[in-house]
Amino acid sequence: MDNLTAVRTFLRVVETGSFARAADTLQLPRNTVTKLVQQLEAHLRIKLLNRTTRRVSPTSDGTAYYERMVRLVEEWDEVEDELARARSHPRGRLRVDMGTTVASLLLIPSLAAFHARYPDVQIDIGASDRPVDLVGERVDCVIRAGTVTDPSLIARQLGSLPQVVCASPAYLAAHGVPTHPSDLEDGHTLIRYVFAGSNRFQPLVLARGDETVEVKGRHFVSVNESGALLSAALAGLGVMHSPAFISGRHVDSGALIPLLDGWRGPDVPLHIIYPANRHLSARVRVFVDWMIELFRASPYTLPPGPPRA
Structure with missing residues (x-):
């Protein structure tokens, strides 16, 4: 038995004074309304309603139950309304x-x-x-x-x-443009990102087709914050490996140059x-x-x- 549905049905029978009118307002078959109230009485083991051929009225237990439950159901409905409003108008x-x-x-x-x-x-x-x-x-x-x-x-x-390897025009003018990841191992300087709270460098692993290269390289500066990583690259301190959204606007403006065309790290x-x-x-x-x-x-x-x- 759906207890809440049975309780709502009982409340409506008391309020309308009739199983038929309750069924009409709830848009349920009359025999369903009768069955729900009977199941509620069986569950509670008390008689809730006096039934005659002319009218239906609550017993003394039914009156007490109605007065308690009508307040609880009203509070239930208020909580559901508040939650529905919160979903549509969060605050x-x-x-x-x-x-x-x-x-x-x-x-x-x-x-x-x-x-x-x-x-x-x-x-x-x-x-x-x-x-x-x-x-x-x-x-x-x-x-x-x-x-x-x-x-x-x-x-x-x-x-x-997606990840991008890039450097400033000034850095590339001084150190040349790498064409293969192995070029970064000799004659180039990396800007290394260190994961905050650890001493672990972010790995630089690049792949093209079936070839994968992990670049160790040397670094002049390491940082543990992504804004500082970008600042170091713009200052010409080395080659940066970072998410595309960090370098993208500066690549578009020409302040940073993407490198190693066709090579990419894992997204x-x-x-x-x-x-x-x-x-x-x-x-x-x-x-x-x-x-x-x-x-x-x-x-x-x-x-x-x-x-x-």
């Missing part, structure tokens, strides 16, 4: 953490469109490349590149980030991540959906799907 504070370049190059330039659509959502952005403790730091979700292996987290892929998946045991609020849901729209429209990212090797 409240949303704490999001992401890399600095994702924030400054992808999210923030388009954030006015999100605000126009959801004016009652306040977004607090933490911009850094360091790992974040979602639960301990009370962050609603994080946006991070790479694979997600923690089973306590749910990751929804926003898109994939890096980008995810929005939140704890598996946390209820996903309406404001997080609409933010996730909007972020997917944003990435699908970006010329520097690929739509969600398995990363290309």
Whole structure:
């Protein structure tokens, strides 16, 4: 038995004073209304209604049950209405953490469109490349590149980030233009990215057809923040390997030159991540959906799907 449906049916019978009128207003067959009330009485093991050929009225137990349940059902309906309004008009504070370049190059330039659509959502952005403790730091979700292996987290892929190798015109004028990844091992300087919170360099692995080359190379400077990586490349300090969205605008302007045509590293998946045991609020849901729209429209990212090797 669907208890809530049975309770609603009983309430309507009391309010209309008739099984027939209750059936009409509920748009149910009369025998269904009668059966639901009988099942409710059997479940409660009490008689709720006095039935005569002329009218139906609640018993003393039925009256007490009606007075309690009508308030509970009204509260139930109010909660459902509030949740429905929250889904269509989300509001409240949303704490999001992401890399600095994702924030400054992808999210923030388009954030006015999100605000126009959801004016009652306040977004607090933490911009850094360091790992974040979602639960301990009370962050609603994080946006991070790479694979997600923690089973306590749910990751929804926003898109994939194609990688680009590039350098400034001034650097290339001084050191020449490499034509093969092995050229980067001799006579060139890399700008190495170090994963925040570790001493591990981001690997530089490039492939063309069946040939794959891992470049070690030497470096003059290493950084653990993607904005600093871009600044070092623009300053002519070496060859940069980064997601295309970081270098794209500067490649378009000529401030950076893409290198090693035909060679590419694996695309890096980008995810929005939140704890598996946390209820996903309406404001997080609409933010996730909007972020997917944003990435699908970006010329520097690929739509969600398995990363290309």
